Amino acid sequence: MGKFRKWTLMIPILLLLVVWETVARTNVMPSYLFPPFSRVIVTAYLLIANGVLLTHFLSSLIRVLVGFFLGSLTGITVGILMGCHDALNEALQPILSLLMPIPALDWLPLLMLWIGIGEALPITIIFICSFFPVLYNTATGIRGVPKEYIRVARTLGASREEVLKTILLPLALPSILTGLRLEAGMAWRVIIAAEMIAIPIGIGALLMASESLLRVDIIMVCLMVLAVMCFLFEKVFLLLERRYTKWR
Amino acid sequence: MPSIKLRSVSNFILRNVNLEIMDGELFVLLGPTGSGKTTLLNVIAGLVEYKGNVFFDDKPIDMIPPEDRGVGYVPQDLVLFPHLDVASNVGYSLRLRKKPKTYIEERVDELLRMMGILHLKHRYIKNLSGGEKQRVAIARALASAPKVLLLDEPFNNLDPNTASYLRIKLRRLQRKLGITTIFVTHDMHEAEEMSDRVVVLYQGELQQVSTFDELIFSPRNSNVSNFIGTLNILTCEYKGTLGGLAICDCQGIPILVPFEGGFIRRIAIDPKEIFVVAEHADIPPPILTSLKELSQKSQKYQIR
Known part of the structure; x- marks a missing residue:
């Protein structure tokens, strides 16, 4: 039943591809503007074979991984500190409230002036994109743990550090993982946008180059890569959520 | 097991509380809602600020943090850890004390068997009934062999049969282990069934420390009387037994009462009964x- 259900979920996607292929071949639009799916697949194969797609993809992937890892790690660390210390939470909360609503890409002009156009720029953008939401989810998750759990853990012999390790973090984990899952997908969307504006290499840069050459098939290959990577990154954290929060 | 002494304990609720609880005693803390019962337990557990002194076996423990006081605490809403299964909840304090894995497994099994819930050891808390949760909470509090057991209305939300069964089980367990226990309740029947001695708290002040019978027949002041209710006290004359019941003549009214030996001189009847x-x-x-x-x-x- 499980396998059958998985296959039935593929049916709408297959139908979309069939409609795409059929409509494109009826020449409703010029084929250079709306190529059939089969041509996009051939283009994808050629881009992989000549190494172009891999070069751009790896550049984007490394930026996402480094920026997301650093942003999340810092976000979780500061979030834990804010979650555990009332004074720090009160001090940082107004700053967080001011900075968090700013979309990550809006930092781009300022960062271009401050750190220039280079590898540090997209990584910093991804860092900002991940840092604030993960920090918020971590602090909220920890502060949301009822104080009674802490009291009981203390009477059972837990020091403050052990309370954090054995009670606060596990109970805040669903909130932290939800933040990571949402931002993992968001990181890909942001890196593509950043590369389109200011970076010469990466999937976003390839998108912009394809647009200037009227290569819609390459644009579609890039969009498919983006869709797959967003899906995979979110899926990884969804699996982690299911595995480590099954007590809910 | 230690005796517990409180000397001039005061805080945001309690007012100059002086109390002595004997080694191995099951001491019932009675009082209306907001009288400071839970706060008194929190003082002994070291979970709230207070002035005055708390002693275990005449040694002051005021500077000792909660984790080192050797107290087993079952709070009113139990506060079982939802991310841990039953066995991990019960073994929590043992893991913190870095006990060997085999010892933890044996101790957890022993406690779960004692509470009659060994078959639930791998269940998460969300999958337990109210009575099962109560037993897990008590087993968890007993796991590290605490010096003192604090129980805050642990059977509050249970049906009468399960509550009665657990009261009997807890009383037997407490006698077997000889652990000094403070049991909070506002239920007079529960207090009667469980207590060696009782204390009545009212607005943060101790009103009366006595046996349950003394509380019923000789309430010290109007606060105590109001709390226990106006009971009908009848002087009685024992006339004989009938099928395990004592026949008494209570001021001209023949009454049958449960007979457990001894003399019956007075009986108290709740108007509600x-x-x-x-x-x-x-x-x-x-x-x-x-x-x-x-x-x-x-x-x-x-x-x-």
Whole structure:
């Protein structure tokens, strides 16, 4: 039943591809503007074979991984500190409230002036994109743990550090993982946008180059890569959520 | 197991509390809502600020943090850790103390067997009933062999049968382990069933420390009287036994009462337990005229 259900979920996607292929071949639009799916697949194969797609993809992937890892790690660390210390939470909360609503890409002009156009720029953008939401989810998750759990853990012999390790973090984990899952997908969307504006290499840069050459098939290959990577990154954290929060 | 002493303990609720609880005693803390019962437990557990002193076996423990006081605590809403299964909840304190894995497994199994819930050891808390959760909470509190057990209305939300079963089980367990226990309740029946001695708290102040019988027959002040309710105290003369019951003549009224040996001189009857039965369902009994309020339940009239 499980396998059958998985296959039935593929049916709408297959139908979309069939409609795409059929409509494109009826020449409703010029084929250079709306190529059939089969041509996009051939283009994808050629881009992989000549190494172009891999070069751009790896550049984007490394930026996402480094920026997301650093942003999340810092976000979780500061979030834990804010979650555990009332004074720090009160001090940082107004700053967080001011900075968090700013979309990550809006930092781009300022960062271009401050750190220039280079590898540090997209990584910093991804860092900002991940840092604030993960920090918020971590602090909220920890502060949301009822104080009674802490009291009981203390009477059972837990020091403050052990309370954090054995009670606060596990109970805040669903909130932290939800933040990571949402931002993992968001990181890909942001890196593509950043590369389109200011970076010469990466999937976003390839998108912009394809647009200037009227290569819609390459644009579609890039969009498919983006869709797959967003899906995979979110899926990884969804699996982690299911595995480590099954007590809910 | 230690004796517990409180000397001039005060905080945001408690006012100059002086109390001594004997080694191995099951001490019941009675009082209306907001009287400071839970706060008193929190003081002993070291979970709230207070002035004054708390002693275990005459040694002050005021500077000792909660994790080192050797207290087992079952809070009112149990606070079982939802991310841990039953075995991990019970073994939590042992893991913190870095006990060997085999010891933890054996100890957890022993406690779960003692509480009759060994078959639940791998279940998460969300999959337990109210009575099962109560037993897990008690097992968890006992796991590290605490010096003192603090129970805050642990059977509050249970059906009467399960609560009664668990009270008996807990009483036996407490006697077997000889652990000094403070049991908070506002239920008089529970206090009667469980207590070696009782204390009544009212607005943060101790009102009376005594046995349950003394509390019923000799309430020290109006706060205690109001809390326990106005009971009908009748002097009695023992007349004999009938099928395990004692026949008593209580001021001209023949009454059968449970007989557990000893002398019966007085009995206390809760007004809520008195029923006046009408000879005819639609005609209230003559006694009605002398009562403030009655509620009719079929042919019975319950005095309020």
